[in-house]
Amino acid sequence: MxxxxxxxxxxxxxxxxxxxxxxxxxxxxxxxxxxxxxxxFSIVIPPPNVxxxxxxxxxxxxxxxxxxxxxxxxKGDNTVWIPGTDHAGIATQNVVERQxxxxxxxxxxxxxxxxxxxxxxxxxxxxxxxxxxxxxxGASCDWDRERFTMDExxxxxVREVFVRLFDEGLIYKGDYIVNWCPRCHTALADDxxxxxxxxxxxYHLRYPYADGSGEVIVATxxxxxxxxxxxxxxxxxxxRYTGLEKIGIRLPLTDRVIPVVLDHHVQREFxxxxxxxxxxxxxxxxxxxxxxxxxxxKIMDDHGxxxxxxxxxxxxxxxxxxxxxVSDLKEQGFLEKxxxxxxxxxxxxxxxxxxxxxxxxxxxxxxxPLADKAVAAVRDERIKIYPNTWYNxxxxxxxxxxxxxxxxxxxxxxxxxxxxxxxxxxxIVATRAPDVCSKCGSSNLTQETDVLDTWFSSALxxxxxxxxxxxxxxxxxxxxxxxxxxSFDILFFWVARMMMMGLHLLDEVPFHDVYLHALVRxxxxxxxxKSTGNVIDPxxxxxxxxxxxxxxxxxxxxxxxxxxxxxEERVEGYRRFINKLWNAARFAQMHIKDSDPAIVEVAGDPSxxxxxxxxxxxxxxxxxxxxxxALDGYNFNDVASSIYQFTWHEFCDWYLEWIKGDLYxxxxxxxxxxxxxxxxxxENILIMLHPITPFVTEEIWSQLPGERSTIMLEKxxxxxxxxxxxxxxxxxxxxxxxxxxxxxxxxxxxxxxxAKIQASILCADADKEALIHKFSAAIxxxxxxxxxxxxxxxxxxxxxxxxxxxxxxxFVPLKGLIDVEGELEKLAREHKKxxxxxxxxxxxxxxxxxxxxxxxxxxxxxxAKQKELETRLAKNAESKARLRKLQ
RNA sequence: GGGCGGUUAGCUCAGCUGGGAGAGCAUCGGCCUUACAAGCCGAGGGUCACAGGUUCGAGCCCUGUACCGCCCACCA
Numbered sequence: 001m002x003x004x005x006x007x008x009x010x011x012x013x014x015x016x017x018x019x020x021x022x023x024x025x026x027x028x029x030x031x032x033x034x035x036x037x038x039x040x041f042s043i044v045i046p047p048p049n050v051x052x053x054x055x056x057x058x059x060x061x062x063x064x065x066x067x068x069x070x071x072x073x074x075k076g077d078n079t080v081w082i083p084g085t086d087h088a089g090i091a092t093q094n095v096v097e098r099q100x101x102x103x104x105x106x107x108x109x110x111x112x113x114x115x116x117x118x119x120x121x122x123x124x125x126x127x128x129x130x131x132x133x134x135x136x137x138g139a140s141c142d143w144d145r146e147r148f149t150m151d152e153x154x155x156x157x158v159r160e161v162f163v164r165l166f167d168e169g170l171i172y173k174g175d176y177i178v179n180w181c182p183r184c185h186t187a188l189a190d191d192x193x194x195x196x197x198x199x200x201x202x203y204h205l206r207y208p209y210a211d212g213s214g215e216v217i218v219a220t221x222x223x224x225x226x227x228x229x230x231x232x233x234x235x236x237x238x239x240r241y242t243g244l245e246k247i248g249i250r251l252p253l254t255d256r257v258i259p260v261v262l263d264h265h266v267q268r269e270f271x272x273x274x275x276x277x278x279x280x281x282x283x284x285x286x287x288x289x290x291x292x293x294x295x296x297x298k299i300m301d302d303h304g305x306x307x308x309x310x311x312x313x314x315x316x317x318x319x320x321x322x323x324x325x326v327s328d329l330k331e332q333g334f335l336e337k338x339x340x341x342x343x344x345x346x347x348x349x350x351x352x353x354x355x356x357x358x359x360x361x362x363x364x365x366x367x368x369p370l371a372d373k374a375v376a377a378v379r380d381e382r383i384k385i386y387p388n389t390w391y392n393x394x395x396x397x398x399x400x401x402x403x404x405x406x407x408x409x410x411x412x413x414x415x416x417x418x419x420x421x422x423x424x425x426x427x428i429v430a431t432r433a434p435d436v437c438s439k440c441g442s443s444n445l446t447q448e449t450d451v452l453d454t455w456f457s458s459a460l461x462x463x464x465x466x467x468x469x470x471x472x473x474x475x476x477x478x479x480x481x482x483x484x485x486x487s488f489d490i491l492f493f494w495v496a497r498m499m500m501m502g503l504h505l506l507d508e509v510p511f512h513d514v515y516l517h518a519l520v521r522x523x524x525x526x527x528x529x530k531s532t533g534n535v536i537d538p539x540x541x542x543x544x545x546x547x548x549x550x551x552x553x554x555x556x557x558x559x560x561x562x563x564x565x566x567x568e569e570r571v572e573g574y575r576r577f578i579n580k581l582w583n584a585a586r587f588a589q590m591h592i593k594d595s596d597p598a599i600v601e602v603a604g605d606p607s608x609x610x611x612x613x614x615x616x617x618x619x620x621x622x623x624x625x626x627x628x629x630a631l632d633g634y635n636f637n638d639v640a641s642s643i644y645q646f647t648w649h650e651f652c653d654w655y656l657e658w659i660k661g662d663l664y665x666x667x668x669x670x671x672x673x674x675x676x677x678x679x680x681x682x683e684n685i686l687i688m689l690h691p692i693t694p695f696v697t698e699e700i701w702s703q704l705p706g707e708r709s710t711i712m713l714e715k716x717x718x719x720x721x722x723x724x725x726x727x728x729x730x731x732x733x734x735x736x737x738x739x740x741x742x743x744x745x746x747x748x749x750x751x752x753x754x755a756k757i758q759a760s761i762l763c764a765d766a767d768k769e770a771l772i773h774k775f776s777a778a779i780x781x782x783x784x785x786x787x788x789x790x791x792x793x794x795x796x797x798x799x800x801x802x803x804x805x806x807x808x809x810x811f812v813p814l815k816g817l818i819d820v821e822g823e824l825e826k827l828a829r830e831h832k833k834x835x836x837x838x839x840x841x842x843x844x845x846x847x848x849x850x851x852x853x854x855x856x857x858x859x860x861x862x863x864a865k866q867k868e869l870e871t872r873l874a875k876n877a878e879s880k881a882r883l884r885k886l887q
Numbered sequence: 888g889g890g891c892g893g894u895u896a897g898c899u900c901a902g903c904u905g906g907g908a909g910a911g912c913a914u915c916g917g918c919c920u921u922a923c924a925a926g927c928c929g930a931g932g933g934u935c936a937c938a939g940g941u942u943c944g945a946g947c948c949c950u951g952u953a954c955c956g957c958c959c960a961c962c963a
Contacts, residue, residue: 007922010925195961220963271962274963275962275963277963282963343962344961389891392890396889396890396891397959489958556911557899559900559901561893561900562893563892563893567912569912569913572925573912575925576926577925579923582923583923583926584923586923587922588922635903637901641911644910660921664921740928740929744928744929744930746917746928747917747929750917751917753917753928754920784920840907844944847943850944851943858944861906861907862906862907865907
């Protein structure tokens with residue numbers, strides 16, 4: 001690609017994006033480096049579900065990671081971004097089960113092994129979707145290191161961890177009440193249950209005393225559970241029921257007499273203050289059952305269908321049973337009343353089926369000791385959380401954490417490495433299948449059928465992907481990882497568990513920083529959902545506006561907050577920015593395409609260069625500082641806005657216009673200087689922008705003069721003290737102020753843009769006068785001024801447009817063109833404003849307490865302000881006087 | 888019930904340790920000025936939700952109120 005040519009007029013992003021991504025892949029530019037003596041920077045991607053399709057949250061997540069990865073790679077760090085996918089137990093099993101259903105089969109028709117084979121087939125065929133979509137986003141992952149939570153290495157890590165935790169007594173098997181999804185046939189963790197407010201009914205049932213002397217009314221939203229009632233609970237101090245515990249209750253529809261127990265959990269104010277207790281089907285009741293040693297009667301099977309304990313209701317679905325029970329109770333006079341009732345119903349987060357609390361044998365992790373380590377690490381700032389508003393939430397969740405139910409009754413996942421000896425009942429937990437029982441020597445061993453919660457394997461992701469439990473060079477170089485970037489909604493599902501596992505197993509944090517990005521909502525702040533139809537499809541954005549524009553938008557939106565309201569129009573706006581950059585580069589290319597790239601060297605020491613060059617170098621230096629600070633502090637929106645502001649409004653609007661005179665002029669020295677600085681600044685812009693907009697920057701870069709390899713490996717700019725120049729900043733401020741002033745006068749007076757005018761400046765300061773004089777040609781050309789007069793003093797003609805710039809008066813004679821009334825109104829408004837300010841400032845300066853307490857600098861500033869306001873007020877009066885003469 | 892966040896220009900949002908209110912988009916006026924009309928130049932627009940307080944000084948700190956949103960725990 002050494003032939004240099006003018007850039008085409010339009011930027012064709014679609015072609016450019018595929019061409020460069022292919023090129024990067026071929027050249028393996030994304031590959032990790034592990035060289036001695038360099039800093040390390042590593043990120044593991046939050047593995048998207050293998051069933052996933054790229055949504056806007058992924059797009060944001062991906063962009064921010066790629067931004068940091070590219071930045072650090074350009075800083076020269078040993079950098080790796082490890083990609084991969086999550087096997088997503090229930091989600092994936094559901095997808096394949098649906099596929100089977102369309103063939104009229106269930107997984108049971110296939111059997112476990114064949115079914116799992118089928119899932120692997122599905123994964124081979126369809127599992128790459130989201131990976132390819134990440135590539136379209138421009139993700140510079142080290143794709144040769146792509147991992148999958150079910151692949152061999154990671155499975156080994158999973159078994160290793162399970163065995164270690166079991167041996168330490170941190171994993172146990174127990175009977176427990178769990179959230180059961182009758183559709184997915186599995187237990188769900190507490191945080192996998194979503195509580196939706198639902199319109200339901202509250203049924204008030206009559207429970208007669210066992211001796212027939214009275215009755216108690218109990219209320220329930222799930223009347224069918226009464227079949228499993230083994231007690232009625234009342235508050236110990238509830239006088240209404242004193243002595244009832246000696247009598248008991250005759251449970252309707254059954255022939256059972258159940259006890260009345262006294263328990264503080266019961267709220268006297270609710271309903272009648274009597275609570276039916278179903279220990280096998282309600283979490284709170286389960287706790288009460290434990291306290292009072294109550295019998296647990298399970299009345300449903302795993303499908304949510306009533307079992308033999310339900311007597312004549314056996315075989316009914318739980319909801320059909322509810323209807324039947326209600327009708328029977330009513331018929332037999334046990335139904336007091338039914339009320340409409342809104343309450344929270346727990347639903348499976350995967351399939352939205354109503355969850356059934358029920359008891360079963362499950363595996364658990366004792367998380368308390370692990371959680372303590374995580375909390376300590378956060379308290380010691382070994383892990384920092386951004387934005388810091390999440391600390392409180394993190395601590396309170398960790399304080400209230402319950403043991404983690406890790407077993408799931410599905411087939412797709414890491415099968416629990418535990419075997420039971422059928423001869424002697426010995427439980428064996430091991431990383432590999434044992435041949436014989438360690439106790440009795442029998443070979444009749446059966447493995448657990450449950451698999452592990454998907455989050456178990458993802459909790460190991462930061463080190464399992466680096467080769468743990470083996471001692472690898474990758475682990476040594478890249479663990480702990482630098483930063484974890486993820487959405488806050490999985491702070492507890494995933495982030496906290498990675499902390500626990502990393503700290504416990506490697507005795508080291510899994511990452512130094514956690515950056516929790518916002519949730520992307522639609523432009524009205526509503527959650528995006530398919531049913532609402534307000535989903536913004538990232539791929540559509542890419543097709544329509546290009547990946548770079550889309551990435552820039554996401555970056556610009558990524559302030560540290562909780563939500564981002566996404567508006568497609570913004571993407572359109574940033575596409576214009578890409579276009580602007582493209583055209584600026586085109587302009588530069590017209591002048592420099594045949595130059596030696598070494599021309600940038602003139603920028604090395606700007607002291608002998610003309611003011612505009614000194615200024616733009618000073619400004620880009622300031623921008624570099626801003627951008628670096630913003631990147632290091634995860635203030636992504638500031639990164640975008642600094643570069644945007646500089647590129648468009650300083651580089652394009654002012655600098656390029658300013659140097660046109662030199663570029664098109666005859667002075668060879670001036671022309672060469674302009675070309676050199678132009679190329680230098682453009683290169684710096686491209687490099688700084690590259691992490692956000694990789695494609696367009698690479699494309700332009702490749703066409704700039706000289707042999708060039710990828711921009712991806714260029715050094716990210718550093719602060720350059722030689723470029724810092726406050727005098728140049730101030731001088732340019734003044735000149736730009738003068739130009740704007742003349743333009744304002746022209747525009748206000750409706751002078752045609754091509755009409756030539758004369759302008760005058762009253763300037764008492766000799767240095768400023770010299771400055772303006774020196775650049776009068778540029779001022780004239782940028783304002784279409786024919787003659788510019790600069791005088792130390794004088795009077796402003798009555799019929800002149802007039803603007804004050806600092807302590808300079810700029811005016812343009814405009815015979816008959818002045819809108820006298822309009823100008824007077826404007827001056828009146830200005831007068832009011834100045835007055836108001838002046839009163840405030842003078843008040844302050846007369847306040848002794850202010851003079852005593854405020855820092856010297858602030859006082860001086862206020863004094864200067866007073867002087868300036870007074871001058872402006874005087875000039876305002878003069879202007880008004882002049883205009884009145886024209887009335 | 889507990890906790891957290893938000894309220895700044897018509898819209899979407901910035902605003903660092905308290906020291907003269909900003910951006911983008913939209914609006915209005917004028918321009919095809921040889922990189923860009925996907926553009927250029929210019930203009931208008933804000934009691935920083937409300938009420939108190941601290942302070943010489945508050946968009947920023949404190950207290951309270953209102954509205955919006957989220958999270959956790961849920962009363963069967």
